[in-house]
Amino acid sequence: MRKISVLLFLAWVGFLFYAGIALFTSGFLLTRLELTNHSSCQEPPGPGSLPWGSRGEPGSCWMASRFSRLVLVLIDALRFDFAQPQLSHVSGEPPVSLPFLGKLAFLQRILEIQPYHARLYQSKVDPPTTTMQRLKALTTGSLPTFIDAGSNFASYAIAEDNLVKQLTSTGRRVVFMGDETWNDLFPGAFSQAFFFPSFDVRDLHTVDNGILEHLYPTMDSGEWDVLITHFLGVDHCGHKHGPHHPEMAKKLSQMDQVIQGLVERLENDTLLVVTGDHGMTTSGNHGGDSELETSAALFLYSPTALFPSAPPEEPEVIPQISLVPTLALLLGLPIPFGNIGEVIAEVFSEVEDSQPHSSTLAQASALHLNAQQVSRFLHTYSTAAQDLQVKELHRLQNLFSKASADYQRLLQSPQGAEAALQTVITELQQFLRGVRAMCIESWARFSLVRMAGGAALLAATCFLCLLVSQWATSPGFCFRPLLIPMAWGLTGAVVCAGLLATTGLKLDSVVLGAMAAVGSLLPFLWKAWAGWGAKRPLAALLPMPGPVLFLLLIRFAGFFSDSFVIAEARAAPFLLISLILLLVAQLHWEGKLLPPKLLTIPRLGFLTPAGPPRHNGTHALGLGVGLLLCIRLAGLFHRCPEETPACSSSPWLSPLASMVGGRAKNVWYGACVGALAALLAAVRLWLRRYGNLKSPEPPVLFVRWGLPLMGLGTAAYWALASGADEAPPRLRALVAGASVMLPRAVAGLAASGLMLLLWRPVTVLVKAAAGAPRTRTVLTPFSGPPTSQADLDYVVPQIYRHMQEEFRGRLERTKSQGPLTVAAYQLGSVYSAAMVTALTLLAFPLLLLHAERISLVFLLLFLQSFLLLHLLAAGIPITTPGPFTVPWQAVSAWAFMATQTFYSTGHQPVFPAIHWHAAFVGVPEGHDFTWLSALLVGANTFASHILFAVGCPLLLLWPFLCESQGPRKRRQPPGNEAEARVRPEEEEEPLMEMRLRDAPHHFNAALLQLGLKYLFVLGIQILACALAASILRRHLMVWKVFAPKFIFEAMGFIVSSVGLCLGIALVMRVDGAVSSWFRQLVLAQQKAGEQSSLVYTGAGSSAREAQSHLLPPCSQDLLASGTSLFYNSKS
Amino acid sequence: MKDTDIKRLLYVHLLCIFSIILSIFIPSFFLENFSVLETHLTWLCICSVSVTAVNLVLYLVVKPNASSKRSSLSYKVTRFLKCCIYFLMSCFSFHVIFVLYGAPLIELALETFLLAVTLSTFTTVPCLCLLGPNFKAWLRVFSRNGVTSIWENSLQITTVSSFVGTWLGAFPIPLDWGRPWQEWPISCTLGATFGYVAGLVTSPLWIYWNRKKLTYKNN
Structure with missing residues (x-):
């Protein structure tokens, strides 16, 4: 229920944003369908004689x-x-x-x-x-x-x-x-x-x-x-x-x-x-x-x-x-097919002609030709698109038929009066003007009300995100109030729509959506304001750390400058790097960066366990430097918004097939395959590091065998695509077939992998083992006599614990049989393992849509997000038992990185820069699947948005994951070394992500908070774009820079919000699966009738098997369900 | 901490500012066609040299920290050499950071390096003067509660404001105003200079303002 309400709430916030975007767009972006029909000399626009022009005469078509x-x-x-x-207007005044x-x-x-x-x-x-x-x-x-919706976006022609x-x-x-x-x-x-x-x-x-x-x-x-x-x-x-x-x-x-x-x-x-x-x-x-x-x-x-x-x-x-x-x-040309202009009648008067009516007649005939052409266009257009008003269309068509009939009649009897001709002219002009007015109404007018409404809706939703994300971290948070105003608002909107529908007023779906959004937003904001805002000052609403807020503000302001929008490919990494340096500096400022021994003289330094500490500050510094390096390297794959002498795109963005020269091509191909292999190896290594590669579950088997297969398929596809022209003619058909089938195969594999992951997301290794858990006390080597009280404090408990251990061991040996123990490995990283697997599976099809050399950027992408997550985890304290928070700097850095990757994968927010070739990956030549092409191109363009949005929950999970590396050293105040040593080494295996599971309420609240924060950071971007486009609608660059930017941002937002919901849903699916897995386990244990215990361990490498420890009361659900099996027999 | 200390600090800072102003106006008497924007690199060198010189002289005159007891020549020489190495190291590391931030790698390398030198002059040189080539002391000063005197406090403020100034100086670069000072690295050096001057001005004021709240361990 909690999970569903979190997802529903996120979806609802997404809907609020969509409603705002749609409302703004309907007022700002005027659209029209481009018809490609042509007028030609041979086809007059309608029946009727051609007064002067005879087709045989050179240089004249519809008219001489x-x-x-x-x-x-x-x-x-x-x-x-x-x-x-x-x-000089008035004679007295100077001109x-x-x-x-x-x-x-x-x-x-x-x-x-x-x-x-x-x-x-x-x-x-x-x-x-x-x-x-x-x-x-x-x-x-x-x-x-x-936007003239036409067939060709790639050029302005x-x-x-x-x-x-x-x-x-x-x-x-x-x-x-x-x-x-x-x-x-x-x-x-x-x-x-x-x-x-x-x-x-x-x-x-x-x-x-x-x-x-x-x-x-x-x-x-x-x-x-x-x-x-x-x-x-x-x-x-x-x-x-x-x-x-x-x-x-x-x-x-x-x-x-x-x-x-x-x-x-x-x-x-x-x-x-x-x-x-x-x-x-x-x-x-x-x-x-x-x-x-x-x-x-x-x-x-x-x-x-x-x-x-x-x-x-x-x-x-x-x-x-x-x-x-x-x-x-x-x-003497045909009037262009799509023209809706009206001829300037007076230039069609034959001045030197002596006949009295001829001047008027000439005007009438010109107008009639014009009207016929416009009518033909209207007819064609209204069958192709529905955006013209039907009633008005009918009225105009009737007007035209009447005028046309009059004109024909007058033509039959040329003795017609001048007055009659004038009437016909007036009617034709009325028709033409009516058509123009109708078209202007639907094609060419900004609606300021809608623009303002859309922007206001976006702003209110951003505020809502901020409010609720704050609210979610407060201890007294509950999920129920989230849904009530939402339901009220939606019912209100539905009733409203129903009323309007019954009264017969036709309502725009955009307006309806916006009304529903406002209807559900207002009670919510009001309630939140009344119930929560009254208690606290408004300043508490803005809990963002100052520097992060400042960076976000700069990003916000950057959307209002065309130069900054054009230069965003450099500005986004700049901000990202600043944020990273800020994080490192902050770590140092708080004394977390460098181990305290550098700051104070190490008193008992030789006592620290042998081997370098696995997680310390220099590590964080290294992470920072690595990140900067990755970002800079990714920046080499830069594409210019426009090819100018001042800016030239990276040559590495073109596909390998366009390269001439075998050796360079081979080297690049090798590098690309190497990047692919490195990516695979990194993912496997990561999974092995946390032990999840040992599980016999199908997704892990897929990772072991399916991923390399996908890698092979991708490499083979690249080889075919880059060398297709060099293939011998006999094999052409084979090559063509293979280059269609291979991407499909890879995509199919990825899809089946994702399905497997959804079906069995719990990647743990369960081992049933008879015998007592052999808890082994690790005695820290201690040499020399204890010199201080602190040392005594350290030594005495160690001795005590050792004695206890010995005693317990003797006790257990007296029993005939130890309790049945189930060891479950890798539970500590079960969520992240699923996320990482899913991201890798997603990355492959996206990688295929890009040019080969972008695979290097994808490798960098994974690397830098890994480094960033580690760096962020170093600064986030783990608060057990909750509430868990994801700090703003983490979310902002994640969003910045998504933007940076958008640019470094060779994209730009302008239409000519879209990678159209993506539409032909895996699609045989000559086929025209419009929706599929759109999907492929969209997936290519927003690949980084998808990956980062789906991977967003990692921000929450990673600090818990890093717990295993840095045993809660950072929770100890620095300098308090004696106490740190006293902490019993074998107290418990780090619980890692099971901490989240142990507090499901806080877990769900944290997921909600994470989603809302991410939506907020993206939301203010789209808000800034909308405001910039509406405030600067007179700007020289509005159609060249701001409007495309808005469209790309809006599309990116939609993709990201969907991806975010999917990512969070995946985490919830894993959570549900883990719960049911526990339940099954418990049932099995009950059937066995044994008093048993569950041994749980985070990382399941065999060397550490001996260190496995007793499961603490792991899940409150289970306790509630009446089982108390999770206690060790020692009680 | 006494008011006289703050006054001394203020005078020292005013002298530093004065040296920057002099570096703008004096060279035009000796060099033809000298202007800050057009012969920017020359100005950078002159400014760096003059600020370094003033810092050194002031350090020798004012002696803000109790000087070490050892005063043998060899010790002094090694100390000086160490300082030089530290300075060069900081120049190179700033250069690397600028390149990572997006400065061109090969083109304009001299300009980028001179920016690094300037920034080092504004940040590393005062650190070297005040704290000596002692990296641990630097780390201490730039961490929470690590400051032990008003000199270190002002060092903290000027250094951070120089960095922030350089950072802010990068923002006009993409704008299409077509001004000469938008070229790399002029806006950044100007930003660094303004940030440094602002730090010099504000730090005595800030310390004076907060003199009741500030307590230093060693004072």
Whole structure:
């Protein structure tokens, strides 16, 4: 019951976190499905005649092309008012003089001189206002969100239909110069391209000057149909200086000259478009959805008259994506499939045509084509995804059918009135605008309420973890109150949901989850606050040691800086190393690091038992140094978030198959296999050290035989994978088959091993032995006459004990038969043995998913977690009989190490850095199991999260395990040597982990506390990510750094919390198995009818067999069940 | 412990601070183009030398601990040599720790080593002056209840604050501000210097503040 309530409570806390994450995500991450359909010339978007374009005519598709060439000048962050003239608003006042006003003077002049040729629009941009998303919008005509769920995460290349693709597929020569982001988006699409790096925002001139160097020569050469230039200077100037800086005036004047130069070179068949991709705030940043960020300038110019009327007084406001269908139709291209923009109708008026209706008719036909295309897209999209509102969809479809029918009717009778055409135009425009509004509603709006709610929920849950983990260590802790408010809250939420469902209101599952979470959280917090918080000051709630708190705070703060998130691969080891040094320093400060004899003159040093002390301070120092070394070595396997000249990834991350040169490959292969063997040997050695390798239980047999088999399989797989290309052709099929089967075999073995472990987790060796336990007193050699009282204190009990022993031996010999004794070995490490076995079994399949050389990192991982556990155990006092605590520094170090290992296994929290090749391990080529691939890639990415979360209970177990090495020396105050010696040597074999079993209540409380602390440390990370993403949602790097970081952290958290619950469940399973094992044993003994005793020993090496000792009253359960067999016959 | 002791301590510390300030300004009279940031390594050497010199002179003048009875020349020479070895050892071990912390292994080795030298100057040299080449005494001073005089107490504070300063100095390195002082190891040396100065300033104040609570075994 206690176990179940602990697990339930942990699962519930996990659920609270998930609810918070889901709520935040639903408000922050806008998602949309990317369709890969394409429009083509041959397929018109819908039925109906094509008014002008006949398919045979070259250069025209759905509509006859109006321009054969296009110059698109994209000036990054060209805000609308940058193109405004410097106006004096009120005659009396001096004109407002801002550096950015009136600098595009040529633009203004041309607007005045040629009103029918040029037009300025205010283009309304959809958030997120970041360059990459805007470029996508400007070419696809859709509303890119941060996550466009598509087929390809590995690159930024646009998968959707877009203008550039249409241009190249119709054979136009597209020349590009400027921001290299275009190279990522449209790899290989340009006939000629000049890319310049865009990353350094302090550099105002490199990109612009580079473009200017090539612009006019290229233009004069005539080797182009579409010329795209992307200037970055204005944007960088905004980031560096802000718009209100004289530098901005200079930059804008330069742009003005560029436009002038272009206009002078334009020929009659060429259209010039000057536009900004987004605006900027008063501080020069962008990314969000404020008025200034979302208004950009759009300027169209044609050497021939284009517009039917003079421009209006105030420039018209049009959506940015209107440009896409407009340009497509003007250039005689199909409109990109996913476009939802509306054509700028007025450019489709035939100015020189004499017929009265033709102008309106042309506009109507353009709009109709556009509407047909949008309707086709809507139809396709709504069958593929369900995120659009059904009702609205129906309304819009009806609107479209009506308008389309009207249009067709008018086309049949061309004598239709002008007014009727106008109505059709209005209807079509209504349709298009409705579609856009609907899409914006579901794709492109942050929900601040949800974001704040999610963050608040996360914060409250973190607080809850802190509160309950404190509470769990208090002596009067009981498990019942944990479940009651939880149950109340859940029932409340269910009732609420039921009510809503019956009243017919449709509720989001995310909101429902969040409501359930809040509903169960509030009564709990209130109750905890009222019942517990009132008694103590709030300061007692923060029991973390200051330095650890400080380190956690630094980690928390680091999430708010994009530089630190990028550099986390170096920052996490830095913090981890600091924590380790802190631990060592603390040990020294408290006098535990160095044996007291170094500090004081050893008085009776020669009396210490022969051989070096097995556990002392220099040992701890060595552990610390070893740890630092491991961490540094693991740091060599570093991957850059982005390949830049300043940062190059480690070459060791690539698979061996990519290596050329036989010798190096062989050496590396040998090293990898060596690492594997070392890992296996280390695990076996560890199990042997604690004696668990002697047990005849199936899991141990598996460890003895199955693990080497798995190692062999892995090595063989590596050999095949790295040398597959060199295989002779006859064996190709064999090799391919084997490289599919081997990983499956290893994974299957691992799974069966885990099953065995779950089935029989108790790895002890039971020996029934007749005869009395031969307790042997070890007399410490003592030479010379006793000189002091202390020495006398030491000697006298020894003599006494020896006499007692002799006496007892004589007594027992008088009995005809000694009591039947059952010796059970390795009980002291039964929990950890199961954990270590499980971790090793888990590590193998995860190892297979990585590149070969990562096996070295896995070896380091095991090594450094072993060292860390030892180091931590040195600082943790064992408190019997409880309550047991796991200190914060242990949990923090564990979490830091999980992060550090995430990076050192070659991962980075950005999408292009995901190891996609993991999806093909053990999967035959050509098969497409989506869920399996996702599982494999996820397991690869979060391998370190899984291992460390599952291994988390070791933090609790290890100090007890180390007890066998350092017989409670550290519990003695240093310097009190005399007393230490007096402690009877044979008092009892160290109980090790059986101490935990002896206090089941405290054991469960400690497991709960451990889980909550770990969840807290992970929880504040995800909270920091969420807060950073929401506070910095206007930041330049939000979609590049913060949002991916949040997603990775959230996924990692989910994986970790599940792993944690599994790890704790495994410990509980072992505990249950140990209990039932005891019970069986007792029953067997009862049947035998013997008065017997159970001999229990921690480490079962045969040399120590003689030292086995009587089992103390081992388990309270057993006592309660009415057996008192665990007492020795001496009573 | 008397107030005069604390006053002496304060003056000694002020002299140390003064030596650091001098090391910033004096060299520009002799060297062309000298500035702390641009010719950083030169400054590091000058600063280390001047702080070491001032420490030695002050130690000889003030004699905070009762000097040992033996004063033969050979004893002094071996003691001095031992001190040098200790100093070098501490430089190398700091270098190793920096590399373990993530400093580049091969590139910028000179810079890393000079940082180690600077940090040793701020931490090891005072220890050597005050405690001599006696590792056990060092261990005693840096453990709980191991302090036996205000000099040792202030040594504890300045040493720890130098370490903390160096540690904090590493934090600006990853930031993308593009300042010259963010380069390795400038921010760390500056952090060490600031930490040392802060320790020098705060330790007399802290001791003065806690003079009622502080009781030393040997005093």
